[in-house]
Amino acid sequence: MSIHPTAIVSPKATIGRDVSIGAYSIVEDDVKIGKNTSVGNHNTICSGTTIGDNCKIYHNNSIGEVPQDLKYDGEKTKTIIGNNVIIREFVTINRGTVAYGKTVVGDNTLLMATTHIAHDCIVGNNVIMANIATLGGHVEIGDWCNIGGGAMIHQFVKIGKQSLIGGGFSAKQDVPPFIIGAGTPLRFVGINKVGLERRGFSDQDRALIKKAYRTFFKSKLNRGDALVKIKTELSQTQEIKEIIEFIESSNRGII
Template sequence: MKNTIIGKNAIIGKNVHIGNFTTIEDDVIIGDNTWIGNNANILNGTRIGESCQIHASAILGGIPQDLKYKNEYTFLTIGNETIIREFVTINKGTVSKNKTVIGNMNLIMANTHIGHDCYIGDNCIIGFNVGMAGEVIVGDFVNISGLTAIHQFSLIGEYSMVSGMSRIVKDVPPYVLASREPLSYVGLNSIGLKRRGFESGKIKELKDIYRIIFQEKRNTTLALELIKNSFAPSTERNLIIDFIKGSKRGIIKGNRE
């Protein structure tokens, strides 16, 4: 390790590789079997799990780009088996939520920025050059393609997929494929759901639910009431209803064609 700086109070697990010219500050915890490349900066308040990969020139735990941040003590937490590629920047939290959270088994591709107080679930793929503003919430098994810009406070639901070069200014419900400009519902994320073990009957049910929401031109309140009355309670049905009810920004629109 050439010219590597490791704070004397940093806690480094077993079998951790640390590359050349990397800086690890005092208040950092790194789990066992994690690999850290050259020129990385892992800053105070960062907690990294086991078996992660942190590639060259990533900057983790940087000060939030938010004027309300007044140097309060906040964190960045990264789960196990997450891969963070080159030049990724992830800011720690502010007084709003106190921490930015990245879950387990995620792939965050090169040059992506994740702002303060964001939450990313497990098994997500965040494409290259994605720009994620503060306090965005991303559910499990989400795929966000490259060059996508995400407005602050946006919600992106579980098992959804967003096409490349998108602009997310409305919430993206679970299980959907979102594309076009403005960003719209263009169908179910059927391929992704099949890969994750969803059976054909469940995929058809989800398509029928979203047909009511997006294609039958009802207002949201009536659509949700019809879904409640037409489909038996299930994890998936309930997740969709709760997501839409909880959306403060409003959800994306249906395909205009």
């Protein structure tokens, strides 16, 4: 363990093996930091935060601070950061509220500089958030998503797994899995072909996903009838079932 003499680490924090904490960083009570994690300079890690193993936290970050929610009244809530997470400079991650109780960032996620994750967000595994990307409260981001630089995700929006949101655009409604969303207002511009190839999806898998979304977004059918057609005319693979379930469970509507 290596703790810079200017760092302030609470004796009530739990620090794992081979952790390093840089100059002027503050680690408050009830913080847990897993083994082999590196905390750079000028970071504040607030009470109720758990950080996993093998994380790399650069400089000038605020993790687990109280939410920017006027209803918050000092309740004890949590911030949970997974394993192998990279947090670049000037990132802000707010703790949860009583609504969910915690904010979660999954394993193997990369948060580039100046990204913001608001209270009660659930960010999946293997997610990339590029510079200045912003999540409002209660946002859910699926595994393997890519949120482009400067993108803004409205509170309560859900982004389905393996989707990509183009840089500088805003999502005000739910974005189903496996697609690219871009434009103003945000719209479907195609399946996330490159991302799916990287994840090992076959040509047949991608073609079926593409057919489902062309039916839903591009046909002359209304969306209810389009969904019926997807259910009745396409092979019900795991991916097609996930698309149907996501659309049917949406509370904010689909882009």
